[in-house]
Amino acid sequence: MPLVSMRQLLDEAAKGGYGVGAFNVNDMEQIQAIMSAAKETKSPVIVQASRGARAFAEDLYLFKLIQAAAELNPEIPIAMHQDHGNSFETCKSAIELGYTSVMMDGSLKEDGKTPASFEENVAVTKKVVDFAHARGVTVEGEIGVLGGVEDGHGAGGTGLEHITDPDQAVEFAERTGVDALAIAIGTSHGAYKFTKKPDGSVLKMDVLIAIHKRLPNTHLVMHGSSSVPKDLHDVINQYGGKLKETWGVPVEEIQLGIRNGVRKINVDTDNRLAMTGAIRKVLWETPEKFDPRDYMKPAREAMKKVVALRMTQFGQAGHAGDYQPVSIAEIAKGYASGALSIKPLVAAR
């Protein structure tokens, strides 16, 4: 199956009332882990690459690997997404490579650190939407700012500093025409999100529900959605790691989000933890080993287990065969004719 439009994948998820995990990749083993989980659970899937991943793996290596994944798994709908694009040029280069979806994260300036103004965010996101939609490519925007810093990307601080304002979310969605909207509800990227099991004072599910009520037809995206399970954390520390105690986003909260318009859930940290734990275990228990396959194979298997579990928990499992892919050229026609514009965005009050 060719790579599929993320918009089609999310529209199908909305129809079926489920969420779709968007898993970050940097190398072949991570792509294989995701595809083997998708195959086992019969799940459509979003694979995403950050700017850091594109630089690490080199664009062409990474994109050819994704094409291989699509060729080897013709029964699985796969959308290839640019995670946290920082500028029009970053998104344009992903589209020109063949990505079927891009995130223009205009919540931060191009440096990926300084919060941008609302007007700056609208302007750059709208520019990306015009370019992408003309080519049949999906666009995710972000309003509000997440906490934490990953690979130099992020404003720092806690997730509570720039929570999304529901009124601004409505204006942003209407003025930009984004297909999907990432919102800030208290989560942060990375392992250190919360200092105790999060309640409504730090994880603002009420804000998410308010935004969904106002924008029932916009696909919402939860970033920083790793659950940071204790078992993965413990394996790392058991084999010489030094992670501090921490809490992630409980799966039940994500499932509440899915019942309230969340269609894309970004997960990276849980997979990083799973792979690192598996590698540490092999090297700790058998220090005489030096063949990378001896630790990369268990690492790939550990990531596959986490991804398959999330696919089941998010509800995408079993849905790979529900639909046939619409070509990107047809999707472009749908944007041009207005058939794919999300109207009315705002629920009648």
Ligand code: G3H
């Ligand atoms: O947005 C955060 C993702 O976990 C990607 O992280 O920029 O370190 O590749 P990265």
Ligand code: 13P
């Ligand atoms: P985590 O760090 O919680 O896995 O979040 C990943 C993410 O939001 C990627 O954009």
Ligand code: ZN
């Ligand atoms: Zn993110």
